[in-house]
Amino acid sequence: MAKEKEAAKAWVKAHSCKAWHDEWCLVDGTLIPLYDRPNWYGESYFNWKCNYSLNIQVVFLLNLHIIDFSYGHTGTIHDSSTWEGTQLKQDHDKYMKDNEFVWADSAYPVCQLV
Numbered sequence: 001m002a003k004e005k006e007a008a009k010a011w012v013k014a015h016s017c018k019a020w021h022d023e024w025c026l027v028d029g030t031l032i033p034l035y036d037r038p039n040w041y042g043e044s045y046f047n048w049k050c051n052y053s054l055n056i057q058v059v060f061l062l063n064l065h066i067i068d069f070s071y072g073h074t075g076t077i078h079d080s081s082t083w084e085g086t087q088l089k090q091d092h093d094k095y096m097k098d099n100e101f102v103w104a105d106s107a108y109p110v111c112q113l114v
Contacts, residue, residue, distance in 0.1 A: 008062045025067060026103040027086070029057045029079035047075030057082040059102070079107040 005024050013021035031053040038045050038052065045052040053075035059068035070085035083089055088102070096102075 004061055004063070004065065011062055022097070022100045023103055024100065025059055025061055025088075027057065027059045027083060027088075027108065028105065029055055029082050029107070031075055032056055034075075041074075044074040044076050051075070055079070055082050057086055059086055059088050080109050083108060 008024040009021050012023060031047055031049065031051070032055075034045060034052040034054065036052065042052065045054070047053050047055075054071065055073040055075055055077050057070040057073075057079065058066055060066045068086045068088045070082050073082045073085070083104075088095055
């Protein structure tokens with residue numbers, strides 16, 4: 001992954017603000033619709049879009065290669081909570097240097113990593 005990481009950082013530096021060159025991956029959540037209400041704890045799957053769903057969190061590189069994900073969360077779980085289940089968040093010291101951070105939208109808490 002080191003080569004892909006460096007390639008992503010080089011792309012950001014060449015195509016964006018040079019100050020963002022240490023931001024090399026992105027995170028986003030999406031809702032996967034379910035066909036019907038689950039029998040067990042069905043109300044916890046009912047999301048803000050008025051559908052029954054699962055929430056999946058995906059961490060990916062700028063070339064859209066998925067490098068981490070978290071799944072199995074009910075549709076009522078917010079993206080910021082689902083982010084906590086990713087390996088990158090749990091072991092960020094293993095994957096990221098001090099000055100590196102992750103692109104995320106406003107659904108995520110502002111912290112040193114995001």
